[in-house]
Amino acid sequence: MRNSGALHAGAWWIWALGLAAAASRTTNPLLLGLLVGVAGYVVAARRTDAPWARSYGAFLRLGLAVIGIRLVFAVLLGSPIPGTHTVFTLPEVPLPDWARGVRIGGRVTAEGLVFSLYDGLKLASLLVCVGAANALANPARLLKSLPGALYEAGVAVVVAMTFAPNLVADVARLRAARRLRGRPDRGPKALLQVGLPVLEGALERSVAMAAAMDARGYGRTARVPRSVRHLTNVLTLGGLTGVCAGTYGLLADEGAGYGVPVLLLGLAAALGGLLLGGRRSVRTRYRPDVWGVRAWLVSGSGAAVAALMAAAPEAPLHPGVVPLTAPVLPLGAAGAVLIGLLPAFVAPATRHDASEEAPQ
C-alpha cells in the first residue's frame, strides 16, 4: 500500500532480483541460508498487513516442497554423482536395454543426497526472493510505471492475476455450501462437483467487471492523425523485425558483424513506436511512485549483493560433494549478503492500519 513516501515498487523488485541472482551463483547451504534469512528479516520488518503481503508464507512452503521433491527424485531415480558412502539401497527395477542410463531404485549415496539438497536449496532460495518482492510491493503497482502504450495489456494481466484468488475463494464458499446440502465437503469428488458453478461464477464476475471498467472510461482513446498511426505501425513492426534479425545475426555463425548494429537499430525503432503509440492513450497517472534516495539505496543494495557475489572467489561458493566436506562460510561473500539487510533500515516503515477493523 502506498503511504506518504512509500518506496517505488520497482526498487523492491530490483532488490529481490539482486538477492535471487546472488542465490543462483552458489550452492553453499550456509550462504543460501543467510540469503533466505536476510530476505525474511526484511519482509518481517517492512511488509504491510495488506492481503497480497500474506503470500510470503505460501512462497516459503513452496520452497520447502521444492526441496522435498528434489530429494525424493534423487532417492528414486539415483544421482549422477559418484559416491562411496551408501546410506541405504532400494530394490532396483530392472529396465530393458534401450533404457540404459536410466535407473529406478538402487543405491542411495550420501554424496547424491547432499548434492540434491544443495540444488533444491538453491531453487527454494530463488522462490523465497521472488516471494519477498511480492510481499513487499504489490505487483499491481508496477503498472504505474509501464509506458502508456502497454498500460491496457498490463491491466489485463493484473485482472487475470486477481482471477486466481477469487477462484480459490469461490471454491471454498461452494464447498462450504455443499455441507449445507448434506454432502461431504472434502475429497476430490466435492472439488469436481463445484467446478461448474465456480466457472460460471467466475465468468459472471468477469463480465460484470468488464462492464464496470467500460462504464468508467477504460479504453478511451485520443484521436491521433492517420500519419502518426501509420508511422507507429511501421516503427513497431520494423523495429521488432530488426530485433529478430539482429539476434539471429548475433547467435548464428556468419553475419556476426552486422548483428549488433541491426539489433540496436531495431530496438530504437521499437521504442520509438512504443512512445508514439502512447499518444493514443489519454491516461494520466495519479501520484506515480517517486524514485527517491531510498529507492536508490534499496535497489542499490540488491545490485551490490549480486555484483559482489559474482566477483567472489569461486571455490567456497560450491562446497565439495565428492569427497564430502563440511561447507565453510566464506566471510567475504557472507558480508556481501548482509548488505541486503539495508532496506530493513532505510525503507520507510509502514503503518499497520489494515487490522483496525475486522474484515467482512
Place this chain on the structure above:
Amino acid sequence: MIRFENVTVTYDGAAEPSLRDVGLTVPEGELCLLVGPSGTGKSTLLGTVSGLVPHFTGGTLRGRVTVAGRDTRTHRPRELADVVGTVGQDPLAHFVTDTVEDELAYGMESLGLPPHTMRRRVEETLDLLGLAALRNRPIATLSGGQQQRVAIGSVLTTHPQVLVLDEPTSALDPAAAEEVLAVLQRLVHDLGTTVLMAEHRLERVVQYADRLILLPAPGAAPVCGTPAEVMAVSPVRPPVVDLGRLVGWSPLPLSVRDARRRAAPLRERLAGAVPEEPAPVPVPAQPRRTGLFRKPVRPDSPAPVAEMSGLAVRHGRVDALRDIGLTVRPGETVALMGRNGAGKSTLLRTLVGMHEPARGTVRVGDAVPHRTSPRRLLRRVGLVPQDPRDLLYADRVAAECTAADQDAGATPGTCRELVTELLPDISDTTHPRDLSEGQRLALALAVVLAARPPLLLLDEPTRGLDYAAKARLVEILRARAAEGHAIVLATHDVELAAELAHRVLILAEGEIVADGPTAEVVVSSPSFAPQVSKILAPQPWLTVPQVRDALGVMA
C-alpha cells in the same frame, strides 16, 4: 438531463420486451427514484442511461436515450464515462484497483485529467464521503457500507452530471444505509448532481426523492410524479405509506416525521388497545401420551433445539465472536441484527459446523455441529446462505428436488411438494438461474426443508426481494414456526424482524449487546425501530397489520 423517447428494449431470445415505449424526462438536479416489483425492468432502464444496455448486454434498443445531449446509440459507455457515473448492485464487482485511494483515482486516470486536479478531487471526495481514515486500506478489508461509499466515491471523482445507482442500500445495515443516503442528499443539494436510483427498501429512501418513476408491471407504461402521488397508486410501498393509506391520510405522509405529526388522533384511538403478538411462541401442549417412553416435557421449557454458551470464534487474528450465550427453543423465531461485519453470519455458520469454536460449546439438538457429518447434521439444522444460488447445482428445478430428496434421505417427492407449496406456479423444467430472486430463495428453502430440520437458519433473506415476495416469505416462515420449527435469521431489515421475530438479538463486534422480546429491543433503539413503532411511540405497535387488526376490532 436524461430523456427517454419511446424506448423499447428486447433482450436476445426474449419473447417480450423488458421495457416497452418508455417516454420520460429526468430534469437536472433531481433525486429520482425508480420503484416497482421485481422483474419489471428497473435494472434495464438504469442500464440504458449508462449505455451498458444494449452496448454491453446485447439486445435491441428502439427509440432514443439521451444523457446531457449525448445519444447512447452513438456513444459507447466509455464515451459517456465523464457524464454518467454508474454503481451496480454489487460494489465488489465494480472495483478495478485494490486500495481506496487508487480506486478513487481510477476513473480520472482513464479520462486523462491532469495530476494536480486528480489529487485535489481525491482529497475532496475522501472528505465528502468520510473516507479519509481509510485512504490506504485495501478494499477487500472494508465493511459493506464502506465499500459502497468507496464505489460511489470512485464515480464521483470524475464529477459526473448524472449518477445511476442500482440498489445502493439493500446490502447495508440501517446505519450504513443512512450514511450513503446522506451523501446522496449532499450531492443533490450542494453539487446539483442528477441522481437516478432503483431501490427495493422504500422505507429508507422514499422521503428523500424529488420524483418517483413507477414501473407497475412488466411492459406496462411507467407512472411519473411526485412521491405522494405515485405512492397512492403504487403496488410497492413502505409501512409509513401503508399506515397512511389504512388511516386515510391525504396527502400521504412519506417520512416518519410527517406521519408522526398527523398521528395524534390515531394514537388516541389506539390508546388502551394491546397489539397482538406476531405469533406467540407455541407453548407445547401437554406432552402427548402416545409414546410410552416419551420423556415428560415441562410445558414452560421445551428442550432447546440449539444452545451456545461461552462461545468464541476466531478468524485468524480477529475475534469474530466473543462469549456468546444463546438458547433457541422450538417454535421460536429469533432475529439477529447488527452492523455489517458484526458476526451475524459467523454465528449462523457456527451452528452448521463451518467454524470450529475457539472456546465454549455449541450444540444443535443432540449434535455438536463441527464434529457431525454433514449428512447427519442436515436433519438437525438447515441454513439458507446469503446467496441462495450457492445451494443450487442442478440445471432443472425437478433435478434439484430429486437430488435434495436423496441428500436428505426423504421419501421421493417431498421436496417437490414443498416447492409446489412455496412457489405454486413453477415448472419442473425451469433452470434455477432463470428464477427471480424471490423464487430462487423459495427453492433453496424447499431444498433445505426437505430434510425437515427442527432449526432453520436464514442469512439476509430479504436482499433483492420486493414487498410482495417479502410478504410471501413472512407467511411461509410463520407457518413453519407454527409447526414448531425454530428459525434464526440474520437481517438488516427492521420491518422483517418486527413482523416475524419473537426475539431480537443485537450483535456488535462479536458480542451480544441486546437480547429480548422484539417489541422491547427494537423500540428502544432508534436505528432498529420499524417505522410504525417510530410513528406511534410510546405505544408498542410494530407493524401495519397489528394496527389494522386493532382498528378492525374497534370498528
